[in-house]
Amino acid sequence: MQINTGYHEFRIAGLDSRMVEALWSFKPERADDHRVLPDGRIDLLMRFNLLGDDRILDARPVIAGPVQRYATVPAGPATGFLGIRFRPGWGAACLGLSAHGLRNSALIWAEAKAALGALAVPLLRAGSLDELQCRLIGTAQTLTGRQTSSPRHARVIHAVQLLESSGGRQSVVVLADEVGISVRTLHRDFTSVVGLSVKSFASIIRFQRAMRLLHGRPSMALAALAGECGYSDQAHMTRDFRYLGGFTPSVPPAAPIINLPL
Missing domain, CATH: 2.60.40 (Immunoglobulin-like)
Incomplete structure (x- = not known):
């Protein structure tokens, strides 16, 4: 290698x-x-x-x-x-x-x-x-x-897949209904299995999708990018970029970025 x-x-x-x-x-x-x-x-x-x-x-x-x-x-x-x-x-x-x-x-x-x-x-x-x-x-x-999945684990993995397929847009109420458990149980089980809250994980999915689009379509207007990725507006997207990535969508970072899943 x-x-x-x-x-x-x-x-x-x-x-x-x-x-x-x-x-x-x-x-x-x-x-x-x-x-x-x-x-x-x-x-x-x-x-x-x-x-x-x-x-x-x-x-x-x-x-x-x-x-x-x-x-x-x-x-x-x-x-x-x-x-x-x-x-x-x-x-x-x-x-x-x-x-x-x-x-x-x-x-x-x-x-x-x-x-x-x-x-x-x-x-x-x-x-x-x-x-x-x-x-x-x-x-x-x-x-x-050596890994086997319990019913609780399988429900959380299903919730993860639903969140990923929706680009992080799926509401917690709809998500809980889709996997057949209460909102409270979903919050508890998701944090236990994934390590992050549903809200944090959904934010990361949105951010990762926005990053992929930003790299793949650099000429895309930022307001359009925000709408495409489910942010309420461009300011919301910018706040998330600053918190999650330490930069803004309009100013790509000079440092190498790793862990950007395909």
Whole structure:
């Protein structure tokens, strides 16, 4: 495997696409604080030092929880990242962790190693990118292979899919009715399974959709973009962009942006 500069996603055969969204890599172009956008997902990733070819050194695990707004990660061109991104609602279930407990936080190094248990051993011993990729995929296969969905979990995953298909526009009342539970139960179960509230997750979906449209159709008027994505007006969209991404729709950030799902 060759890790190219920038952020890249790969679809991997053999991984359950219901639970795993992508394998991804990131190699910074320069030393900086690199921006990570919220996407409502949980990632299992390895951070390592690059030795100029396929060899790596000092690989360390990280389990990154779902966040409500952007974060910055300091890294330079000698650093590489390789990760598995779980679909919303599946990461904590596969890892046997609390999604709510991971909200706006991450397990780093020793904490992530302890959470992975014996599964961490082959990851830490990988000496090359090819080895690390194979072992990370194998770890994901093990995690997804032992996972079963309860009725409560299945209802929340259905709610996630309805929110995603509506672009975050589905109201909580309609959503609860669609999945057959009360609004109160939906709020409780959604936060427990996904790690974020329904409102926060819907905001992230709108923001991610607006980002994709902004990148794909840069000439689109911002007022039209706001209407297309379900914001009440352009000012509402700008407020969300500032909070979630740390920038405005009219001023694209200079720093690289990673975690922008397809």
